[in-house]
Structures are given as structure tokens and as C-alpha cells.
Amino acid sequence: MQKIKTALLSFGMSGKVFHAPFLELHEGFELVGSWERSKQLIRKEYPKTKSYPSLESILEDDEIDLVIVNTPTDTHFDYAKKALLAGKHVLVEKAFTTTVAEAEELASLAKEKKLKLSVFQNRRWDSDFKTVKDVLDKDLLGEITEAEFHFDRYSPSLSIKTHKETPSSGSGILMDLGPHLIDQALFLFGFPEAVFADSRITRDRSVVDDYTDILLYYPRFRVRLKASLFVREAIPSFVIHGKNGSFLKKRGDIQEDALKIGKKPNLKNWGTESRSQEGLLHTESGGKIIHENIPTLQGNYYGFFDELYTSITQNTEEPVTAQDGINTMRIIEGAIKSNKQKQVIQL
CATH class of the missing domain: 3.40.50.720 (NAD(P)-binding Rossmann-like Domain)
Incomplete structure (x- = not known):
């Protein structure tokens, strides 16, 4: 090989x-x-x-x-x-x-x-996101009307990594957690027509943005992306509504936590979430109402x-691809402009 x-x-x-x-x-x-x-x-x-x-x-x-x-x-x-x-x-x-x-x-x-x-x-290879994509690929919700993705943490203290807390073209939550959310949205829904964003500072003594709320405009639906460092009790990180039903899923991927404590990845049971983290599907199919938890797919960055x-x-x-990266940067630049001008930016 x-x-x-x-x-x-x-x-x-x-x-x-x-x-x-x-x-x-x-x-x-x-x-x-x-x-x-x-x-x-x-x-x-x-x-x-x-x-x-x-x-x-x-x-x-x-x-x-x-x-x-x-x-x-x-x-x-x-x-x-x-x-x-x-x-x-x-x-x-x-x-x-x-x-x-x-x-x-x-x-x-x-x-x-x-x-x-x-x-x-x-994060495209996270267990939670793979499950969300699978629900959409199977058209279990019908025509999508809205979606909301969160990447929230409770982290009121400033980071010990100086570069993250020093104002620069690469610092702030929009450049840190924003790319994860934006890439996932573009991967699922394609490139939007317009963007509106609100980014601000919420932590004491912080000099870089640590909260962002991005609204992506598609012709027939909207996607909201939010990241905050003051979420002690997290709501579902993936909420998708369609004309037939809804899917709610917590951010449950275990890979990062396992890697941080030194666990080594494998090809068998790596990235397998607890069943308690399963997402809730509430929809209608063939005249039958479905209200049940959906097994989470296995995540693995090996992919x-x-x-x-x-x-x-x-x-x-x-x-x-590099084009994927370009598209994410187009959203980020639009979000920065929107936040500064307090208006919707056509893309």
C-alpha cells in the first residue's frame, strides 16, 4: 500500500x-x-x-x-x-x-x-450530524421549512490560548465554531441567497466576539446557526422542521472527549453514542404518525x-474541497458585513 x-x-x-x-x-x-x-x-x-x-x-x-x-x-x-x-x-x-x-x-x-x-x-463525520443527514436523505420530514443548528458551550472564562483571545482576522467565535456550523448547513442545503448575522461580546474582559447568530436565506426555508459560550443547559443542537414532521437531536458525538483523554480510535465501535442521546423523530408517513427515537449512526473521523x-x-x-472552504468563507465574510451594517447581505 x-x-x-x-x-x-x-x-x-x-x-x-x-x-x-x-x-x-x-x-x-x-x-x-x-x-x-x-x-x-x-x-x-x-x-x-x-x-x-x-x-x-x-x-x-x-x-x-x-x-x-x-x-x-x-x-x-x-x-x-x-x-x-x-x-x-x-x-x-x-x-x-x-x-x-x-x-x-x-x-x-x-x-x-x-x-x-x-x-x-x-464534524461532517460526527455521529449526530451523520444521523441528521440520514434523516434528510430518507425524506422523513417532507419539504423543509426551517432548521436551527447550535454549537454551544458553557465557558465564561477566557481561553489560556492567547491567539484565541487577541483581536485578529482569525480570532473570535465566528472563525472558531462558525465554520463547523456553516459547513454542515452548506453540505445539507447548498449555498443560500442571503445572510443576516448578529455577533457580539458577552464575556467579561473579552475583546473578541464570543456569540454569533447567523440566519441563512433559502428560497423556501431558513436555516439559523448559533454559537454561544453561555449555555449551561443545552437545548437540542439540531432542530429541523418539515411539512410532514420534525427531528430533534442533541450534540452527542463522543469522539473529541474520548480523544482528549488518550483513547485510540478503531474501526469497530469507535464513535458510538449512548442510546440516551438518540434523536426524536415526530413525523407522518403513509397516514401513520411516527413519534420515536432514531438510532444514532456511528461517527468516525477515520472516514x-x-x-x-x-x-x-x-x-x-x-x-x-477547496471550493467548500471558499463557500464557507463567503458566508463568514457576508456575516461580518451584515453584523457591521445591521442588514441582510445578498450573496
Whole structure:
């Protein structure tokens, strides 16, 4: 089996939790090492890897096929561009870039260089979202009239990660949790006609937005996307209403929590939610009212990496394309403009 030799640009939480375990699990990838500016930690977890002293040392290494740009958002464009120019395939964490223009430039460069460029929108492979998509794919609700997605937390204290709390083009909840919600909405419903957004600061001493409410306008329905850090008692994270019925689902995916405590993913029972988290389907089919819990599909971020492997080795489409990333950035730019002007922005 062809090996895709891969380097991370950071071995913090993102590299340690979301990338390295799945690169290790997938036999088609080989984690060669990570750029580590000060602490050299990767070899403690993966003894066969190496710590690179600089970005240039990774880009000059002919052994590296794939570079994962998992650094702060405002570095994504610069690092991804340098990696593409060095002839490497690139996987970029969300948010893809800080502007639409940057996203389009990266997409154009990847196409010119005949390289793969993908965005790590791993939440498409969450158990809860996969179940929501399955309900829609089976047309269990009829014509959709409205949907509301939440990514809420109770986190009143400022983050210890300075870059997250310092005003920049890549900071704030719209750039942090917003891309997850936006990508999921676009994946299910396509690109909207217009957007309205309200973003604000709610935490004491915060200087970056930590609340956002985005309304996407489609011809026959609306989709609301909300993220807040002051939700102690969470409501269902996915609420979808159609002309035949409704589906409500809590955010129940267990992968992130399991990875954070050091559990290793597998291909059998990984990402299996508790039955207590099952979503509620209340609809009508064939003249019969259905009011029951729906079994949750299994989540597994391995699916993303498997599709990425196939994309690189067989020249198929990336699991999340650069165009997907561009579209998400178009919504974010529209939301920023809407929040500033307090009006609906046509897209």
C-alpha cells in the first residue's frame, strides 16, 4: 500500500487529538513528524517521528508528501501557500483562511500545481450530524421549512490560548465554531441567497466576539446557526422542521472527549453514542404518525482520512474541497458585513 508521508505544523491539541491518532490508525499514512517551536513532544507519543525546527525544514524534506496546516487561523494562508509552492499536498484546519480572496488564491494555486488541497471539516463525520443527514436523505420530514443548528458551550472564562483571545482576522467565535456550523448547513442545503448575522461580546474582559447568530436565506426555508459560550443547559443542537414532521437531536458525538483523554480510535465501535442521546423523530408517513427515537449512526473521523488518502493516491475529489472552504468563507465574510451594517447581505 502506498504510504502518504505526512508532517504536522503543530503538535498541540489539534495535532495530538484530531490528526495523529487517525494518521496512525490508517495504514496508508505515515506520520513523519511535526514542526515544534519550543517543546519537543511528538516523539514521546510517537517515538519513530521527528521534531522539525522550522517550517522550511519540513518544506525542504523531499520525503514529505502531505502537510497539515493546523496552526492559528491567521497563519493558514501563508503556510498553506508555501507548502503548495514546495510541491506538497495540503490539509488545512478550519477556518480555511481569513478571507475569500485568500481561499480562492490557494484553490487556484493547488489546481495549477496539480496538488490536493482539502479543509479539515471533521464534524461532517460526527455521529449526530451523520444521523441528521440520514434523516434528510430518507425524506422523513417532507419539504423543509426551517432548521436551527447550535454549537454551544458553557465557558465564561477566557481561553489560556492567547491567539484565541487577541483581536485578529482569525480570532473570535465566528472563525472558531462558525465554520463547523456553516459547513454542515452548506453540505445539507447548498449555498443560500442571503445572510443576516448578529455577533457580539458577552464575556467579561473579552475583546473578541464570543456569540454569533447567523440566519441563512433559502428560497423556501431558513436555516439559523448559533454559537454561544453561555449555555449551561443545552437545548437540542439540531432542530429541523418539515411539512410532514420534525427531528430533534442533541450534540452527542463522543469522539473529541474520548480523544482528549488518550483513547485510540478503531474501526469497530469507535464513535458510538449512548442510546440516551438518540434523536426524536415526530413525523407522518403513509397516514401513520411516527413519534420515536432514531438510532444514532456511528461517527468516525477515520472516514475523512480514508477519503483524503483515496483522493491523493487515485486523484479523486477531496473529502472537503477547496471550493467548500471558499463557500464557507463567503458566508463568514457576508456575516461580518451584515453584523457591521445591521442588514441582510445578498450573496
